Amino acid sequence: MIEIQNLTKSYGQIKAVDDISFTVEKGEVLGFLGPNGAGKSTTMNIITGFIPSTEGTVKVCGYDIMENPEEVKRKIGFLPELPPLYMDMTTYEYLNFVADLKLVGKNQKKGQISDVMELVKLVDVRGRLIKNLSKGYKQRVGLAQSLLGAPEVLILDEPTVGLDPMQIIEIRKLIKALGKQHTIILSSHILPEVSAVCERVVIINKGKIAAIDTPENLSKGMGSVSKLSATIAGPKSSIVSSIEEIYGIKYVEPHIEKDSDVIEYIIESDKETDIRRPLFFAMAKAGYPIIELKSLDLSLEEIFLQLTTQEKEVM
Amino acid sequence: MLSVFKKEFRAYFTSPIAYVLIGLFMLLSSMVFYINLASPTAEYNYLNLTYMSLFLILIIPVLTMKILADERKSGTEVLLTTSPTSLTKIVIGKYLAAFAVFMVMTVITFVYPILLKIYGNPDIPEIIGGYVGYILLGASFIAFGIFASSLTESQIVAAIVGIVGLLIMWLLQGIAPNLGGIWSDILNWFSLYSRTEDLFAGILSVKAIVYYLSFSAVFVFLAIRVIEKRRWSKG
Numbered sequence: 001m002i003e004i005q006n007l008t009k010s011y012g013q014i015k016a017v018d019d020i021s022f023t024v025e026k027g028e029v030l031g032f033l034g035p036n037g038a039g040k041s042t043t044m045n046i047i048t049g050f051i052p053s054t055e056g057t058v059k060v061c062g063y064d065i066m067e068n069p070e071e072v073k074r075k076i077g078f079l080p081e082l083p084p085l086y087m088d089m090t091t092y093e094y095l096n097f098v099a100d101l102k103l104v105g106k107n108q109k110k111g112q113i114s115d116v117m118e119l120v121k122l123v124d125v126r127g128r129l130i131k132n133l134s135k136g137y138k139q140r141v142g143l144a145q146s147l148l149g150a151p152e153v154l155i156l157d158e159p160t161v162g163l164d165p166m167q168i169i170e171i172r173k174l175i176k177a178l179g180k181q182h183t184i185i186l187s188s189h190i191l192p193e194v195s196a197v198c199e200r201v202v203i204i205n206k207g208k209i210a211a212i213d214t215p216e217n218l219s220k221g222m223g224s225v226s227k228l229s230a231t232i233a234g235p236k237s238s239i240v241s242s243i244e245e246i247y248g249i250k251y252v253e254p255h256i257e258k259d260s261d262v263i264e265y266i267i268e269s270d271k272e273t274d275i276r277r278p279l280f281f282a283m284a285k286a287g288y289p290i291i292e293l294k295s296l297d298l299s300l301e302e303i304f305l306q307l308t309t310q311e312k313e314v315m
Numbered sequence: 316m317l318s319v320f321k322k323e324f325r326a327y328f329t330s331p332i333a334y335v336l337i338g339l340f341m342l343l344s345s346m347v348f349y350i351n352l353a354s355p356t357a358e359y360n361y362l363n364l365t366y367m368s369l370f371l372i373l374i375i376p377v378l379t380m381k382i383l384a385d386e387r388k389s390g391t392e393v394l395l396t397t398s399p400t401s402l403t404k405i406v407i408g409k410y411l412a413a414f415a416v417f418m419v420m421t422v423i424t425f426v427y428p429i430l431l432k433i434y435g436n437p438d439i440p441e442i443i444g445g446y447v448g449y450i451l452l453g454a455s456f457i458a459f460g461i462f463a464s465s466l467t468e469s470q471i472v473a474a475i476v477g478i479v480g481l482l483i484m485w486l487l488q489g490i491a492p493n494l495g496g497i498w499s500d501i502l503n504w505f506s507l508y509s510r511t512e513d514l515f516a517g518i519l520s521v522k523a524i525v526y527y528l529s530f531s532a533v534f535v536f537l538a539i540r541v542i543e544k545r546r547w548s549k550g
Contacts, residue, residue: 048397051546073399084394088329089322100318101398145394 007056018207031198032187077151083142087131102149136167227296234288248273319408360445376477379460441517448514451527458534465538
């Protein structure tokens with residue numbers, strides 16, 4: 001659906017985007033993650049044809065953005081970081097104007113605008129001037145704008161920035177729903193957002209790709225051990241010795257004493273073996289109840305920090 | 316193109332700008348009309364149209380200052396350049412909207428020759444010729460104003476560039492012929508006002524008409540190129 005090959009954008013000596021390649025499949029929701037100034041917006045601006053690349057190619061649905069810009073622009077709905085709104089127009093006037101710009105046919109225009117307003121929940125404010133709308137509504141008008149013209153691809157640059165938590169949840173739900181019919185690239189520097197909405201994540205730092213994978217694989221992929229925290233009631237020394245007998249255990253350590261005989265242990269094991277079941281049976285056999293058991297695999301947040309700071313050390 | 320035209324034209328009338336400019340222009344032009352009537356040698360084209368053309372130096376750049384500069388400032392340029400509608404159509408749509416406001420302004424001034432016709436015996440063909448020249452001159456000013464607006468994201472700067480540019484072109488008619496040689500020829504090309512002479516005298520000079528139309532086309536084209544160029548070098 002979207003093929004990006006060796007994309008580079010330089011401003012004089014500085015490379016804002018440095019040799020990036022990845023593809024997005026049809027129907028996929030791809031998260032574009034990176035600290036501020038990593039090159040997310042620049043990449044998105046190139047994909048949408050707003051600015052040209054220095055080197056490399058971008059193909060959307062088989063069309064090259066440099067060779068067939070108009071074809072590509074028809075296929076893409078773009079919500080820039082700052083929604084491009086005309087403050088002196090009403091919501092309906094604005095959407096009507098955008099539909100014209102996107103060459104929506106006369107017959108479909110009315111239906112499409114009301115569908116989009118329904119979907120993004122703008123019907124209540126259709127007659128209000130955009131400058132009088134709240135930030136959340138403005139963002140929704142921006143999103144509505146990107147949906148006009150029935151594009152197959154949506155490029156959303158930080159769609160939840162500046163919204164309150166309720167609005168963030170709503171917009172995320174909406175994006176998830178849109179993901180069923182569209183191919184979406186979504187940028188963010190907020191990690192839970194990406195893991196909540198996206199099927200695959202591209203982590204970008206200083207213009208280079210630091211990692212591409214699913215959020216789950218990224219959490220698993222780092223390091224060679226998997227970590228568990230287990231809170232078990234019983235005498236410390238005999239619990240430690242019976243855990244150590246389980247196959248695959250590398251390391252056990254009492255961590256926090258929660259009660260007189262309830263202790264939280266940190267257990268590390270080989271990545272390949274899942275020790276949760278053997279652990280349960282071993283403890284049950286010995287008669288020590290497990291109060292709590294949870295995985296301590298790295299959160300996306302930690303991975304992100306690791307990846308982006310590793311880069312720093314190399315430099 | 317039509318939708319851009321409609322949007323821009325409506326924007327002029329939903330904000331005070333069109334009313335203020337048209338009102339101001341009517342005030343000035345009716346003062347000139349009164350002076351013209353009161354003078355012993357009343358001549359519509361030479362007095363009214365000439366003065367009205369001078370007022371346009373102030374009015375038109377204010378009319379066009381917002382047209383591209385504001386798109387850039389408010390971030391809506393992205394919407395225009397990433398839509399499948401071509402930039403050329405968008406800029407021409409904007410040009411036509413400003414031209415339509417100018418025409419509204421112009422049509423209102425038809426009241427002066429109509430009054431002359433009721434109470435006197437003016438040379439109507441000469442006045443029509445004069446208006447053709449006046450409208451073409453206005454169209455060229457608008458093209459220059461749009462070009463000025465493409466250069467900056469500040470409306471004030473766009474207006475100042477437009478006004479100063481048009482003033483320079485006005486003054487050139489007194490300078491260009493004296494320089495001689497190639498400079499005289501080059502600067503003469505920018506001398507917008509000297510071409511109105513034939514038209515104001517009631518002569519429909521094809522040369523002048525072609526000149527004004529090509530002047531407009533050149534500056535609209537330059538405005539489009541400025542936007543394109545900036546996107547390519549965006550930093």
